[in-house]
Amino acid sequence: MRLLCSNDDGIHAHGLDVLVRAATEIGEVTVVAPDREQSATSHSLTLHHPLRPVRRGERRFQVDGTPTDCVMLAVEVLMPERPDFVLSGINHGQNMGEDVLYSGTVAAAMEGLALGVPSIAVSFAGGDLRADIAKLDEQVEVLVPLLRHLTSLDAFPAHTLLNVNLPPLRADQVKGVRLTRLGRRVYSNSISPMRDPYGRQIYWIGGGEFSWSGAEDSDFQAIHDGYISVTPLHLDLTHRDMLDTADRWWRAP
Ligand SMILES: [Mg+2]
Incomplete structure (x- = not known):
């Protein structure tokens, strides 16, 4: 089985090593990953400058682009044969609820799906990675059987990517696996006003408090x-329930 691994935290990220x-x-791994952190770049594609893949070992490339660029280049150009699966992650931090819309980790899996390759995004829901690094390392123990199961399904769900989040626990404390739907997350105080070195007003997005x-x-x-x-995700954002009730709100002009 040919597996393409990518991520949005960059090719040097510890989570990618764990993945x-x-x-x-479970298979032959090719890594094509961004040369630097690309978290929260979502599904962006680089159109206005060329991309330069650099070989960093056997079946290992870094690309000066986004996660989407990496998966597109890997599938279309860099891999001699198409991968059987795209695996993205392990992201340093959870990707649940609305975060899947910002996530480069999930977007790499979306790009795999858009190219017709079954895809799985994996994120580690730990907070301070320095404190949780041992727990992240232990995720290999839970990931191997999970990935082996998901990649051997008789019918991997069509037109679907699987968004996996791992709890910040030691491997022997993980209780099991649940099939889930996206929840809602709310950030507050996530824009910090500050001054640049010349006294001008600037704003830094990030941090703040988080509830769900x-x-x-x-x-x-x-x-x-x-x-x-x-969580199974699909790319079709059509609001089907709204279509079903169209006779109540839609009047053709
Ligand atoms: Mg990230």
């Missing part, structure tokens, strides 16, 4: 309860 360690147990809400079967609830969360 590769797990993926190597969600049903019993939400991704946030699963992580809160100590389970691995697996």
